[in-house]
Amino acid sequence: MSFEAAVHAQAIELNRLALDMTAAAGSGHPTTSMSIGHLVTVLMFHTMRWSPEYPDYPTSDRLVLSEGHAVPAVYAACAKLGVMIGKDPSKRRKLTVDELKKLRDASSELDGHPNPMEGFPFFDAATGSLGQGLSVALGLAEAAILDKTDRRVYCIIGDGESREGQIAEALDQLVDRKLINVLPIFNCNEYGQTDRVSPQQSAETLAAKLTAAGFEVKTVDGHNPAQIKAAFDAFAALTPGKKPMAVVASTVKGWGAESVQGNGWHGKPPTGDQLKRALAELEQKRVELTSSLTSQDAFTIQPPADARTPDYATGELPPLAQTMKQMDMESVLQAGTLATRRAYGIALRALCKVNRDVVALDADVSNSTFADMVRKDASMADRFIECKIAEQNMVSVAAGLSAAGKIPFVSTFAKFVTRAYDQIEMAINSGANLKIVGSHAGITLAADGPSQMSLPDVAWFRSFSTVKDHRGNPGCYVLQPSDAYAAYRLTEVMAEYQGCCYMRTLRAETEFIYNDDVVFNLGGFEVLAQGRDLVICAAGYMVHEANRAVELLDKAGVSATLVDLYSLPFDTDALLDLVQANDGKVLTVEDNYGGGIGSAVADALVDSGDGFQLKQMHVRRIPKSGRTIDDLLKMCSLSAEDIKKNAMQLLGV
Amino acid sequence: MSFEAAVHAQAIELNRLALDMTAAAGSGHPTTSMSIGHLVTVLMFHTMRWSPEYPDYPTSDRLVLSEGHAVPAVYAACAKLGVMIGKDPSKRRKLTVDELKKLRDASSELDGHPNPMEGFPFFDAATGSLGQGLSVALGLAEAAILDKTDRRVYCIIGDGESREGQIAEALDQLVDRKLINVLPIFNCNEYGQTDRVSPQQSAETLAAKLTAAGFEVKTVDGHNPAQIKAAFDAFAALTPGKKPMAVVASTVKGWGAESVQGNGWHGKPPTGDQLKRALAELEQKRVELTSSLTSQDAFTIQPPADARTPDYATGELPPLAQTMKQMDMESVLQAGTLATRRAYGIALRALCKVNRDVVALDADVSNSTFADMVRKDASMADRFIECKIAEQNMVSVAAGLSAAGKIPFVSTFAKFVTRAYDQIEMAINSGANLKIVGSHAGITLAADGPSQMSLPDVAWFRSFSTVKDHRGNPGCYVLQPSDAYAAYRLTEVMAEYQGCCYMRTLRAETEFIYNDDVVFNLGGFEVLAQGRDLVICAAGYMVHEANRAVELLDKAGVSATLVDLYSLPFDTDALLDLVQANDGKVLTVEDNYGGGIGSAVADALVDSGDGFQLKQMHVRRIPKSGRTIDDLLKMCSLSAEDIKKNAMQLLGV
Structure with missing residues (x-):
């Protein structure tokens, strides 16, 4: 034939x-x-x-x-x-x-x-x-x-x-x-x-x-x-x-x-x-x-070339202090503040050095997300893919990279990640090993205004965290590092995990809270202050503001427990134990719209059936521009003073 | 000059x-x-x-x-x-x-x-x-x-x-x-x-x-x-x-x-x-x-033409039965079932008849969403805008129509609405009077599989419902009609409201629950069965499944209250009263991922500080195709039997 x-x-x-x-x-x-x-x-x-x-x-x-x-x-x-x-x-x-x-x-x-x-x-x-x-x-x-x-x-x-x-x-x-x-x-x-x-x-x-x-x-x-x-x-x-x-x-x-x-x-x-x-x-x-019956005789399928085993091994990420030293950035570390987005860039570059499968993608904002630390390093520039201002394509390209065994890290402003939510869901359906890092998260971006702020993002990604993926893991982990050490280590944790993660990084320079000895886990949280009257749960920038509130509360005679709830989902039982030890009272503090951390905590509390009480603080208006972070926190009633006030109300004092 | x-x-x-x-x-x-x-x-x-x-x-x-x-x-x-x-x-x-x-x-x-x-x-x-x-x-x-x-x-x-x-x-x-x-x-x-x-x-x-x-x-x-x-x-x-x-x-x-x-x-x-x-x-x-200083002398701005007052008035939407009669569709009404998506199409056409500002947009699926009832009616076909398979453009076109005083109804599969989430958020920031209707919502779409199912959508839109827009209203209302009467009336309610609404409609034919006398409100809910042992909250298709569960529970000696929680946000105090009268126990049932109705109820319960207990049923795995709705409900543990089982567990019996 x-x-x-x-x-x-x-x-x-x-x-x-x-x-x-x-x-x-x-x-x-x-x-x-x-x-x-x-x-x-x-x-x-x-x-x-x-x-x-x-x-x-x-x-x-x-x-x-x-x-x-x-x-x-x-x-x-x-x-x-x-x-x-x-x-x-x-x-x-x-x-x-x-x-x-x-x-x-x-x-x-x-x-x-x-x-x-x-x-x-x-x-x-x-x-x-x-x-x-x-x-x-x-x-x-x-x-x-x-x-x-x-x-x-x-x-x-x-x-x-x-x-x-x-x-x-x-x-x-x-x-x-x-x-x-x-x-x-x-x-x-x-x-x-x-x-x-x-x-x-x-x-x-x-x-x-x-x-x-x-x-x-x-x-x-x-x-x-x-x-x-x-x-x-x-x-x-x-x-x-x-x-x-x-x-x-x-x-x-x-x-x-x-x-x-x-x-x-x-x-x-x-x-x-x-x-x-x-x-x-x-x-x-x-x-x-056709002159005869179906026949495959006329076809010969050429086999693929023999696959070679990769000739490279994966190494360990060194401590942040060591990486900074190697990069001649020790003075930055000594300054005591470092934006989590920059720590992400440093981690991403260090990861690329030890893991040949890591690939970085960005949408024309790599000098804001700090993914440009990969772009600018000649030894790994082939693993930086500039996607220009086209987030949908970027995410699906990453899904393709993942299907071929790569570990793609996709970065842009958290707000612009929204552009590719359908692509992210399809990637999750595909079992993609996708790492999404959204920078300039929440309201602390301040001056640029709401068109650049990610606000319902935690709610959306959290929805996937309530579901099991095909491997039996949460459909997505939502990570919100509050300092550079956390951002650095969580970047490594994401690379080691097989599945989808979303990490929010911040525009703002934030003070160090942790050091290289602290271990961060998917599903974990950190107790930063141990009190007895109430638990304050926060993440990202709001940990710093909550920390200031803990001091104000202390002066007012209130003993607050402060939890850095950097991961969704989190260890529910451990948190419930903490809450129980704090008179069943919780205050959650977020720099985004509702449905995020507050609802995650609410879900956990009412599932237990005990008489817990939760007060949620989150952004409750459509924000606008303000020149400083404090302007925005005040505009959205999320300043340390506001946190203190809400804590006092929760305690009825 | x-x-x-x-x-x-x-x-x-x-x-x-x-x-x-x-x-x-x-x-x-x-x-x-x-x-x-x-x-x-x-x-x-x-x-x-x-x-x-x-x-x-x-x-x-x-x-x-x-x-x-x-x-x-x-x-x-x-x-x-x-x-x-x-x-x-x-x-x-x-x-x-x-x-x-x-x-x-x-x-x-x-x-x-x-x-x-x-x-x-x-x-x-x-x-x-x-x-x-x-x-x-x-x-x-x-x-x-x-x-x-x-x-x-x-x-x-x-x-x-x-x-x-x-x-x-x-x-x-x-x-x-x-x-x-x-x-x-x-x-x-x-x-x-x-x-x-x-x-x-x-x-x-x-x-x-x-x-x-x-x-x-x-x-x-x-x-x-x-x-x-x-x-x-x-x-x-x-x-x-x-x-x-x-x-x-x-x-x-x-x-x-x-x-x-x-x-x-x-x-x-x-x-x-x-x-x-x-x-x-x-x-x-x-x-x-330039030869001289700045000067505006060389410019003359032409004024706009005089605006005319619209020469048309807005009428009332007739009852569904009357509309169906006018359309020679009485037999459909008598059959006892009608898909909510079809009721939406009927309502949209009837709305266009009484309100000249209503405009319908669709993305090549108007014969699925039933927006084609406008498209096919020559008297209003100029108010149907076919946007082809391009959801982002469709939503922003609607934002432009709204800015010019129109009331745009945007429809496509709820899953594909995701494509335009960033555009929707920008429309909300613009104060747009946007009505989004996503059809084939949730898992009951069944055979086409997860690429066509909306699953984290309720969580995302609910996040806006936790925020006040510039007019002081919720940033978005999430509406889930469970039958044709509800879908018909809620379409009218959306048109009368100034702001953003998201309505989920269903592929499935569903039985009538209501009639033309029932009033539906933004923020309302309906009590379909009054019991004393627990409250079951459901919406959309799951109301029908929960209704079957109420019967099963009744046979098992359990008296359940059934709430059709068709709106987010809802009247929190009224729901809390109901829950209090039902021993503080609530079971929520959803055909989507978590962070939706269940979390909304959780937020309300723990805010009150009373010892309520909530069990949430929602989709907890990435679904796949199944030929029937029942296949999917079973796959996701959301059948009437599953609801009954969860209710019994909640009651400890």
């Missing part, structure tokens, strides 16, 4: 299976799948160098399906090829065609959208929330370069999906970074969910936009095997210095079955007579386009 | 003031401001038709400063023109040049970034989180078309900022909607915060991309008054059917003062000798480019 006929035969088979499995599931997107049957066939049966036996082999070429709802096409190909699946890596089995009918079942690895953590290691990341896949592909491509492997990364993107701004961000980043090992493939099937795709995302306009953005564009008929192969061959032949490439494929949504084409068939599996008719139309196509 | 010399003189004066005011504030972005001095001068002193006396006059041309950190230029222009400022509209005063020195002070209306709600009505929206302004401008332009005014909207966008994908989304939307009353002006000053702007955002590449996207591009020297004026004149001369226009202005960051140009001067006001030198350089420029 000719290559062309073999591709048609296989694509038709994938389309048939897409119809069958979505009909069995009672939901799904068969027509989108059918638009990529040929592209998937050429990629998975011919172009990609990979192994169905080891779908996550470290040097394999990768396929990122950005338009995740087209996944039945890939499931079908995997079933035909007997790709290994299974949640437990030691107990994987070959996917069979029979199993396709379990699509979307609670017991099945074949989730509604690509979902590697549910047992489908062919995929690197969960997709389905649109527009994120190309960024993930960029992360995989960056990791391949760092690892000196010639892995290629293919990414299929829907036309409607490419309206998402993140796609534009990823395209710019691809050109900026001169990545010739990743290929964006635009699947232009012309129909979205409710209507036709906008002319702004037509094959012609996309091609024009890509050309303007600096791409060599190959426009192909996405159902023409020879044209597809030629485009992929041209991509494989790219050499450094050449323009990056993109493929714009004109396709038909529901290819092969006219009765399910056009508007009204998005996400709707035909059943009964409609299914029969569609299958009959496909069969007719087979007769037209 | 020639126009050219006058513009130079005025721009130099604005630049001088930008240097002065940021030096006084001790922070800010003078060099960015200086790059737009000429653009701002031509716009505000010449091109725009507006009135400094009435900076928010309804027919005035508008300036949206997307790169909000350049705001000193606008403050300076406003001071020169005596623009009215002040938080209380009845007590506005003219801004003076003297007052500029109060920039960023806690007591000043001159916030660090544009902030209309702090007393600067010249601006329509808070900006400063980058990439959002053009979308806001689109919303203002759409409102102008609906109001049949010939208002023009100008938007200044930074080059570095235009890396944000939202800009690409807005540009596509602008072309799709053929908006010739909004002008994107790209300020290409070549420097970002840490380094030069990427070549992907150079003036040349931006112009090429804009051309590819369908714009007529005018490339100008952003410091050449004649070129700027010619471009703005060409824009004003556009007629329907013409291509939309964009201006790409090449500028110098720190124009007029060489000593503060180039890298290293972002967000850094020169002081002392550096300030003196910069001011001297500016003075030298004045001598070079």
Whole structure:
């Protein structure tokens, strides 16, 4: 059988299976799948160098399906090829065609959208929330370069999906970074969910936009095997210095079955007579386009290159004092204050020295987050990825890096992290080993005003801390170091942990509270003053303000216990014991909106059923600019005096 | 004085003031401001038709400063023109040049970034989180078309900022909607915060991309008054059917003062000798480019057209039964079940009939959210704005519509709303009258899997509910109707309220619980069963599951009170009374991650200091696909049986 006929035969088979499995599931997107049957066939049966036996082999070429709802096409190909699946890596089995009918079942690895953590290691990341896949592909491509492997990364993107701004961000980043090992493939099937795709995302306009953005564009008929192969061959032949490439494929949504084409068939599996008719139309196509039955004989999948074991070991992070000495920064340490964001930068650089897997990403603010300490060090500058002002892309690139075994640290202002919350959630769903560091957190940023302040961030990240991830750990740890030592060590703790962490750092210079002997743990807290009348829980900057309040209270005859609650979640039992020893009274103090530390403590207290009392202090108005930190603390009623007043009220004195 | 010399003189004066005011504030972005001095001068002193006396006059041309950190230029222009400022509209005063020195002070209306709600009505929206302004401008332009005014909207966008994908989304939307009353002006000053702007955002590449996207591009020297004026004149001369226009202005960051140009001067006001030198350089420029002292004589600001009072009144929403009858949908009502998302669509259409200010926006899923009931009705189709798959742009467009007096309802899947969280926060900071309706909320979406499920959303929106907005109301109301009657009425309640609301609707068909006689209020809840042993609080779908649990508990001899806690925040005292009457025991049940209803109840209970006990049921694992709702409820231990079991445990039986 000719290559062309073999591709048609296989694509038709994938389309048939897409119809069958979505009909069995009672939901799904068969027509989108059918638009990529040929592209998937050429990629998975011919172009990609990979192994169905080891779908996550470290040097394999990768396929990122950005338009995740087209996944039945890939499931079908995997079933035909007997790709290994299974949640437990030691107990994987070959996917069979029979199993396709379990699509979307609670017991099945074949989730509604690509979902590697549910047992489908062919995929690197969960997709389905649109527009994120190309960024993930960029992360995989960056990791391949760092690892000196010639892995290629293919990414299929829907036309409607490419309206998402993140796609534009990823395209710019691809050109900026001169990545010739990743290929964006635009699947232009012309129909979205409710209507036709906008002319702004037509094959012609996309091609024009890509050309303007600096791409060599190959426009192909996405159902023409020879044209597809030629485009992929041209991509494989790219050499450094050449323009990056993109493929714009004109396709038909529901290819092969006219009765399910056009508007009204998005996400709707035909059943009964409609299914029969569609299958009959496909069969007719087979007769037209192929001379014999489906056969894989015409295909040979090239295996991936042998993976090498990394020739480097991970070292220990030295104490902060030692690192500072090495950097000729001892005077800074002696000054007695150091911003936690700067301590993070110092830690990140020191980490890069001892751990080759650590990669730093920033969004044009590295001189504010201090991630530029990596950027400016020539010995590690290749592990700094400048993402410019495009936070969504940055986070998904990090997810891709993580999927390739890297430990990505993503930094920008905590406020601007918000831009990528959906990408962070998808990364958590992907099991990504993602470290997010948001600087200038809370109201103490002061002068720049609320457009630069992170305020509901603790509530959002805390929500993930109430959930177990696929490894049985909290979905996210929220970390708020109050001094440089804490920030330095917690950066190391994050690197050592496998999973998602969010650390808030501060613009302000803060006094030292700790030293190199203090151990910080995920889930831990520190008791900074041991009293008996009430517990004050604070984190980050507010520890310092609470500390001043403890002194004021002491003068007023009140003995307060001060807890630096630097981690969410925290050791609930230990905190409850402390509270019990303090007459059951707690005051929480935060520099953000509610739903954060205060609610976390409230959750713990009322779960116990004892008669505890909690007063929460947090930002209760939309703040504005003020020139000093104290202006803001006063504006938001969070000064040491306010804390004292609230403590007295709580005690009824 | 020639126009050219006058513009130079005025721009130099604005630049001088930008240097002065940021030096006084001790922070800010003078060099960015200086790059737009000429653009701002031509716009505000010449091109725009507006009135400094009435900076928010309804027919005035508008300036949206997307790169909000350049705001000193606008403050300076406003001071020169005596623009009215002040938080209380009845007590506005003219801004003076003297007052500029109060920039960023806690007591000043001159916030660090544009902030209309702090007393600067010249601006329509808070900006400063980058990439959002053009979308806001689109919303203002759409409102102008609906109001049949010939208002023009100008938007200044930074080059570095235009890396944000939202800009690409807005540009596509602008072309799709053929908006010739909004002008994107790209300020290409070549420097970002840490380094030069990427070549992907150079003036040349931006112009090429804009051309590819369908714009007529005018490339100008952003410091050449004649070129700027010619471009703005060409824009004003556009007629329907013409291509939309964009201006790409090449500028110098720190124009007029060489000593503060180039890298290293972002967000850094020169002081002392550096300030003196910069001011001297500016003075030298004045001598070079102008023959006399600053003068406004050469400028005449055209006033806006007279605003007309709307010739329409707002009516009442009829009862759901009546609306359904009018739509020949009585049989649906008789069937006894109706999805809340569909009830929302019915309400939205009925609202559009009685309130001409209501506008519906959707992101290519209107046949899922049921916003398509507006789209499909020819009598109101002009008030449906299809935003395609670009949620960030959609939300900021809505913020712009709100600033022009519209009541925008934004709908998409609740999961995809996450994409626009930063835009929502900026809209809340802007005081926007924004209604967000997220469909397919929580885990009951089932088959599509976690990429389509909203899970930490309640925690995030609840965080705003703990804060007072500028009007003294909660920063956001979170609404979770459990049946069609509730969804219908709450849609009306949202429209009547001035501020931000988030409503979660469900994919599932749910049984009727209420009828047209029940009144729903922001902050209210409904008691569905009155018991004595414990209170079960639930919302949305979980009310139905909890209702089944109440029956199971009844059989087991337990008398449960069931509360439909459809609003956050809620009437705390009323709930505490109920709990007190139920032995102090509460069980909360949610179909999302923690930090939502359970934490809201926890906050209320421990604030009171009484010995209440709360058990929280919420999603505690990252869910996966399942074919049925019951599969998901079982997977996440949230079935009626699970609720019963938890209730029994809480009671110790």
